[in-house]
Each structure stands twice: as C-alpha cells, then as structure tokens.
Amino acid sequence: EKQKYIRNFSIVAHIDHGKSTIADRILEMTDTVAKRDMENQVLDDMDIERERGITIKLNAVELKYQAQDGHTYTFHLIDTPGHVDFSYEVSRSLAACEGALLVVDAAQGVQAQTMANAYLAVDNDLEIVPVINKVDLPSADPDQVKLEIADMIGIDADNAVLTSAKTGLGIAGLLERIVQDVPAPSGDISAPLKALIFDSVYDSYRGVVLSIRVIDGQVKVGDQIELMSNGKKFEVTEVGVMSPKAVPQTQLSVGDVGYLSASIKSVQDTRVGDTITLAQNPTQESLSGYRKITPMVYSGMYPVDNAKYGDLREALEKLQLNDASLEFVPETSQALGFGFRVGFLGLLHMDVIQERLEREFNLDLIMTAPSVNYKVVSTDGTTKIIDNPSQMPDPSEIQEIQEPVVKAEIMVPQDYVGAVMELAQRKRGQFQTMDYLDDYHVNVIYQLPLAEIIYDFFDALKSNTHGFASLDYQIIGYQPSQMVKMDILLNSEPVDALSFIVHEQFAANRGRQIVQKLKGIIPRQQFEIAIQAAIGNKIVARSTVKAYRKDVTGPLYGGDQTRKNKLLDKQKRGKKRMKEVGSVTVPQAAFMAVLQVD
Numbered sequence: 001e002k003q004k005y006i007r008n009f010s011i012v013a014h015i016d017h018g019k020s021t022i023a024d025r026i027l028e029m030t031d032t033v034a035k036r037d038m039e040n041q042v043l044d045d046m047d048i049e050r051e052r053g054i055t056i057k058l059n060a061v062e063l064k065y066q067a068q069d070g071h072t073y074t075f076h077l078i079d080t081p082g083h084v085d086f087s088y089e090v091s092r093s094l095a096a097c098e099g100a101l102l103v104v105d106a107a108q109g110v111q112a113q114t115m116a117n118a119y120l121a122v123d124n125d126l127e128i129v130p131v132i133n134k135v136d137l138p139s140a141d142p143d144q145v146k147l148e149i150a151d152m153i154g155i156d157a158d159n160a161v162l163t164s165a166k167t168g169l170g171i172a173g174l175l176e177r178i179v180q181d182v183p184a185p186s187g188d189i190s191a192p193l194k195a196l197i198f199d200s201v202y203d204s205y206r207g208v209v210l211s212i213r214v215i216d217g218q219v220k221v222g223d224q225i226e227l228m229s230n231g232k233k234f235e236v237t238e239v240g241v242m243s244p245k246a247v248p249q250t251q252l253s254v255g256d257v258g259y260l261s262a263s264i265k266s267v268q269d270t271r272v273g274d275t276i277t278l279a280q281n282p283t284q285e286s287l288s289g290y291r292k293i294t295p296m297v298y299s300g301m302y303p304v305d306n307a308k309y310g311d312l313r314e315a316l317e318k319l320q321l322n323d324a325s326l327e328f329v330p331e332t333s334q335a336l337g338f339g340f341r342v343g344f345l346g347l348l349h350m351d352v353i354q355e356r357l358e359r360e361f362n363l364d365l366i367m368t369a370p371s372v373n374y375k376v377v378s379t380d381g382t383t384k385i386i387d388n389p390s391q392m393p394d395p396s397e398i399q400e401i402q403e404p405v406v407k408a409e410i411m412v413p414q415d416y417v418g419a420v421m422e423l424a425q426r427k428r429g430q431f432q433t434m435d436y437l438d439d440y441h442v443n444v445i446y447q448l449p450l451a452e453i454i455y456d457f458f459d460a461l462k463s464n465t466h467g468f469a470s471l472d473y474q475i476i477g478y479q480p481s482q483m484v485k486m487d488i489l490l491n492s493e494p495v496d497a498l499s500f501i502v503h504e505q506f507a508a509n510r511g512r513q514i515v516q517k518l519k520g521i522i523p524r525q526q527f528e529i530a531i532q533a534a535i536g537n538k539i540v541a542r543s544t545v546k547a548y549r550k551d552v553t554g555p556l557y558g559g560d561q562t563r564k565n566k567l568l569d570k571q572k573r574g575k576k577r578m579k580e581v582g583s584v585t586v587p588q589a590a591f592m593a594v595l596q597v598d
C-alpha cells in the first residue's frame with residue numbers, strides 16, 4: 001500500500017545543464033531543507049565538488065511531497081554525475097530507480113552525454129521525463145530543444161517540462177509530473193529480502209555504510225544479512241534514510257532507498273552492485289549487478305615521505321570503498337621507492353583522487369604521468385598486459401604492441417565538422433561514419449587511440465570548435481600500433497618513473513620536447529645534469545642543466561695551495577657521489593612533463 005506512494009528517480013543530463021540546481025530546488029520546494037539552510041548544491045557535499053561545481057559521487061535523498069491528489073508521496077532522488085569519467089556512477093544510480101528526469105539546457109540543446117545518459121536510462125527500462133531547463137536564458141529555445149530530443153533521442157518531447165532552476169519556474173509542475181509519470185516500485189513485500197547495494201562509504205564510527213534499494217521484502221535492525229557475492233553474514237545495526245542527513249528508521253521495505261550499516265569492518269567485503277538478502281530466508285537469485293568497470297588510465301603514486309607508504313595504502317583502501325572503479329596494486333620504482341600503481345577512469349578522476357588524498361588524508365604525493373595499458377605480444381608468443389611503461393620488455397623481445405582504442409562519438413554543428421576531422425586525423429584517428437542527427441547536428445564517429453583521448457583531446461576539441469562539440473566514447477578493443485618506449489636518462493641513468501610510451505611517428509619530436517621541458521623543470525644543482533631521451537640504446541635528444549659554479553677557492557686569497565686542493569677535491573667528490581647514486585633532485589612537475597608537450 002505504502003509502495004503505491006513511492007517514486008524513485010534519477011536526474012541525468014549533460015554536464016552543466018543544471019541537474020544539481022534542479023535537485024536543490026526540489027529539496028527546497030518539498031521543505032526537505034529549510035530555505036535558510038539552503039546552500040547551493042546541497043547534495044554535492046564534498047569540498048572538491050563545491051569548489052569545482054561538479055558532482056562526483058551520486059547522492060540519494062528522501063523527501064516527502066504533498067501532491068495535488070491529496071496524498072503524500074515519498075520521493076527518492078538520486079543525483080548523478082555528468083562527466084564522462086563518472087558515467088559508471090550513473091548506471092549504478094539508474095539501477096535503483098523507476099524513472100529519470102532527462103535535463104537538457106534550453107540554450108545548448110542535446111549534447112553527447114544527454115544522448116549517452118538517455119540511452120542508459122532506456123537500457124534500464126526507466127520512464128523518461130524530459131525537462132528543458134534554463135528557460136530564463138535569453139538564448140533559450142525550448143521548441144528547438146523539443147525537436148532535438150525527438151529527432152536525436154527518439155522520445156516524445158511535446159510535453160517536456162520547462163523549468164528554470166535558477167528562478168524556480170516550472171519546478172512545481174515537475175513534481176506533479178514525477179508523481180504521474182514515474183511508476184511506483186513493483187516489488188513484493190512478502191518475498192524474501194532482495195536489495196541492491198548501489199553505493200557505500202566508510203565511516204569511522206559505524207564502519208561501512210551501504211546505500212541500498214530494497215527490491216523485495218524488508219530489512220530491519222537485528223536482521224542477519226548475507227552478501228550474495230561472497231556469502232558473508234552481518235547483523236544489521238542501523239537502517240535509515242538520508243533526508244538529507246541520516247535519519248534512522250525501524251526498517252526499510254520494498255521500494256525504499258536508504259542506508260544500512262552492519263558493523264562491516266573490512267572495505268573489501270562490500271561490492272557495489274551486490275545483492276543483500278536475509279541469511280535465514282534468502283532470495284533465490286541475485287540481481288544481475290553492474291558491468292565491471294575497468295580503469296582506463298594508470299599512474300604511479302608515491303608518498304614523498306617513504307614512511308607514509310602505509311598511510312597511503314589505508315587512504316586508497318578507504319577511497320576505494322566509495323569508488324568501485326579505483327584500483328591499485330603495490331609497485332616499486334628505483335627512482336621513487338615504494339608506491340602504488342593506481343587505475344583511474346580518466347584524468348579528471350585521477351585529479352580528484354589525488355586531491356582527496358592530499359586534502360582529506362594529508363598526504364604529499366609524487367605521481368607519474370598517466371598511461372593507458374598495452375597488450376604486448378612477445379617473440380615467444382605469450383601476451384601480457386602492461387600498465388606501467390617501465391615494465392615494457394626490451395624491443396628485441398617484442399613481436400607486437402597493441403593499444404586500446406575507443407569509438408568516439410563527437411557531436412557538432414555541421415560547420416565544425418572539418419575542424420573535428422582535422423583534429424581526429426592528427427590524433428591518429430580512423431574515420432568511421434558521420435550521421436546527420438537533424439538539419440544541423442552531426443555525429444562524427446572515429447576510432448581513436450585511448451592514449452590520445454586521455455592526453456588533451458577533449459581540450460583541443462573544445463577549443464577547435466569554440467566549445468560546440470561534445471564527446472562520448474567507449475573502449476572497443478585493442479589494435480596493433482607502432483609504439484615505442486621512451487626512456488629518460490639523467491646523467492646516463494635511466495629514471496624508470498620518467499619512461500613513457502609513444503607512437504613511433506611522434507617519438508623523436510616528443511623526445512626533443514620533453515628534454516627541453518625537463519631542462520626548465522629540473523633545478524640547477526652542484527653538478528651538471530645531462531638529460532637524455534632514448535629509445536632502446538638510441539639517444540634521440542639531449543640537453544644539459546648547468547651546474548652552479550660555487551667558487552670554493554674564492555675566500556682563500558691564493559695562499560695555501562694544499563688547503564685549496566683539499567677543497568677542490570671535496571667538491572669533486574661531492575659531485576661524484578651524487579652522480580653515482582643518481583641523486584638528482586627531480587621535482588614532481590618533471591613526472592607530468594610528458595602531458596605538457598604536444
């Protein structure tokens with residue numbers, strides 16, 4: 001009965017089209033948050049999210065809505081991120097919902113992620129409510145956007161809700177539409193418990209706190225639950241809803257979205273996408289779960305202070321709990337010591353993790369340049385995956401290197417098709433097809449090496465098209481490529497953490513640029529530093545950081561030749577020792593230098 005009055009929905013949109021602002025307005029209109037407590041983007045509760053104005057983690061909140069039919073409805077609103085790096089978070093939220101508000105900016109119209117998210121919603125069998133936001137803007141053209149939604153996505157948009165999250169216009173109507181259009185959850189309260197874990201966070205008091213959607217049955221404090229993927233059992237210590245702060249409840253039942261804690265201590269035990277059931281009365285089959293998310297970019301992460309290695313591991317473990325896509329394994333670098341190889345979804349994700357480690361866990365880190373992973377077929381016929389350039393075997397042992405490629409869909413107004421193709425070509429893209437989405441928008445499809453995408457493709461695309469292009473991509477496989485490993489030598493010693501992999505065609509040029517760049521980054525020291533770029537044994541570029549010439553004999557006024565010689569000796573020994581151990585001071589910027597050359 002209660003179930004009839006539940007509505008679970010997500011908000012999906014292209015980045016910056018106004019999801020979080022709409023969520024704020026909804027919270028305000030339903031008095032979930034008093035107006036005076038209303039901070040902008042309440043659901044974006046991490047500092048970084050606020051500062052950058054982007055949503056990274058999904059957030060679920062419960063609110064009560066008194067509808068025009070006289071009934072009070074319980075809404076569960078699940079906010080989702082819009083950036084392509086975080087699209088897996090979107091699919092997790094969608095699996096917990098029956099409906100999705102598809103928000104489209106009235107001035108910008110349908111963009112690449114609008115389409116990608118709309119398809120995700122369709123795949124999850126969600127009812128889609130089209131919302132055209134920012135109608136207050138002078139350049140808003142809602143009728144045009146309705147046509148785009150219909151033509152490009154293929155859903156009827158005649159009755160799209162027009163809103164301005166800025167002024168609040170249309171939000172009341174939107175709430176009614178949620179009641180009317182989003183179906184109530186359909187589970188069975190008398191069936192054995194079946195609940196989906198769609199997020200989890202680590203809390204130092206309560207242990208792991210799970211965000212769950214109850215599909216069938218109910219769960220209450222004291223119940224013995226079982227995690228179906230690993231058979232582990234726990235006693236429930238608290239259940240509740242976020243409104244938007246945690247509010248404990250006696251139970252969560254069918255259709256509810258809330259949190260559950262059960263003194264789960266180990267971050268390894270819970271898996272997002274797993275099914276929870278009752279140990280005594282288990283459900284027959286688990287939910288299908290989520291597709292496994294594979295990182296696309298790998299980077300080495302090392303504490304500046306070696307003694308902080310254990311702290312770094314702990315911090316990564318805690319972040320991993322929130323973030324199913326974060327992967328790490330220990331690695332050692334001759335240059336940097338003990339650290340981790342960490343896998344990310346993209347550069348933004350990498351940035352965010354680095355920043356959180358530094359801020360929330362107070363760690364100083366050295367990070368190496370991001371790299372994709374490569375399949376290396378050896379001359380002995382074996383294949384292995386390499387995610388760290390320094391593991392690349394000697395060229396004589398390599399039969400073939402394969403790199404990951406993506407299918408990139410670039411949506412642009414037709415005037416910019418030329419600019420897009422020129423860029424994609426330069427980035428080693430292979431043209432696939434081009435579809436006219438309507439009279440004006442073109443979807444240009446290329447196969448592109450992932451390595452080129454993660455570097456600066458997105459920024460280049462934006463600037464080449466004056467911000468009009470939007471990009472969506474997915475990995476489609478590996479292709480053989482003429483890749484080579486470039487080593488960087490400081491005073492003839494290869495520095496493993498500076499190696500990178502580059503296409504043969506760009507290698508010589510990249511080598512020269514990087515050496516120049518490093519020359520500017522590595523500070524002068526007591527001795528001369530030779531910087532070389534090499535492919536195998538072949539040096540392709542070199543430059544030198546001159547030594548400080550400290551005139552140690554200066555203050556001696558000629559005089560005592562023995563003392564003079566002693567001093568000169570000492571200085572020479574000093575230089576030699578440093579050369580021998582290769583103790584050149586290399587600043588962090590040097591490890592990222594490869595990203596700054598084109």
Ligand code: GTP
Pocket residue numbers: 013014015016017018019020021022053054055080081082083133134135136137163164165166167
């Ligand atoms: P991500 O969380 O980063 O994916 O973005 P988002 O889709 O949640 O967008 P957000 O709500 O952060 O809004 C993006 C920008 O648009 C902000 O500067 C908002 O103030 C602005 N904005 C949102 N809604 C409106 C609107 O109705 N009118 C106008 N003029 N600006 C709006």
